[in-house]
Amino acid sequence: MNPRTCGDCRECCTVLGIAELKKPPGARCQHLSRALTGAGCSRYPTRPKACQEYLCVWRAGSGDDDTRPDKVGVMLTHADNTSEACRGINNLLPYSYIAHECWAGAVAVPETRDLLIDYASLGVLVLVIKWGWWDELGRVFGPKDVVHAADRWCQDNNHPNLMGILQRADPD
Ligand code: SF4
Ligand code: SF4
Numbered sequence: 001m002n003p004r005t006c007g008d009c010r011e012c013c014t015v016l017g018i019a020e021l022k023k024p025p026g027a028r029c030q031h032l033s034r035a036l037t038g039a040g041c042s043r044y045p046t047r048p049k050a051c052q053e054y055l056c057v058w059r060a061g062s063g064d065d066d067t068r069p070d071k072v073g074v075m076l077t078h079a080d081n082t083s084e085a086c087r088g089i090n091n092l093l094p095y096s097y098i099a100h101e102c103w104a105g106a107v108a109v110p111e112t113r114d115l116l117i118d119y120a121s122l123g124v125l126v127l128v129i130k131w132g133w134w135d136e137l138g139r140v141f142g143p144k145d146v147v148h149a150a151d152r153w154c155q156d157n158n159h160p161n162l163m164g165i166l167q168r169a170d171p172d
Contacts, residue, residue, distance in 0.1 A: 004059050010040055011069040012054055015100045020048040025100075057097055067115055073106025074099045074116070076126070096125040096150075099141075107139060116141040125150055 013032045017025035031042045041047055057076035058068055069075035076097045099107070099116060106112055107128050116126050116139075125142035140147055 003055065003061055004065075006040075006059060007068065009068050009070040011075045011102045012056060013041065013051075015075050015102060016050070016054065018048055018050050020050060063115070069102055072112045072115055073102045073109065074112055074128075075102055076100075076119075096127070099126050099128045101129065 010032060013029045014027065015025060017023060018029070021029065021031075023029055029041075031047070033040055033042055041051070056069060057063070057078060060078075062076070076099050078097060097119065101107055107116065116128070119126050120141040120143060123143060123146060125146045126140070128139040128141070142150075
């Protein structure tokens with residue numbers, strides 16, 4: 001897969017929490033230009049390491065050009081780059097994505113839901129996070145056996161919150 005450039009997308013500058021900036025997840029970064037297009041980050045050469053290193057799944061080369069996060073309303077992050085629990089699941093299931101909703105309700109839009117179902121049909125486990133907060137998991141997309149394997153991992157490794165979500169999941 002060939003990495004892409006972000007174009008006019010700025011979603012990670014709102015969705016992600018950046019500890020160095022004391023920016024909570026879901027808050028628009030103070031350094032983000034108000035203009036819809038153009039400069040983007042006003043401190044691009046000195047932006048934090050977390051910003052420099054972040055690569056969403058779309059930018060890393062997955063999906064079609066028209067599934068860029070600002071167009072579909074979900075920003076997919078490889079689970080390895082997120083929480084301890086998700087990293088643990090990722091050791092078991094190498095293709096696990098965290099789907100941050102860029103705006104509330106984005107996952108309910110049929111085209112976006114279909115995109116996540118397409119990933120699930122390829123064997124990917126997709127955990128949907130509500131409005132940027134990683135601990136507010138919403139939906140789970142993935143093959144039933146993959147969801148059940150993740151559930152077993154949570155039981156064995158004492159992650160009750162994530163386990164609860166997986167047990168309530170109606171896998172697509
Ligand atoms: S969400 Fe992805 S495509 Fe959009 S600005 Fe961030 S890294 Fe670039
Ligand atoms: S510092 Fe720049 S790159 Fe980092 S979140 Fe803010 S606007 Fe985005």
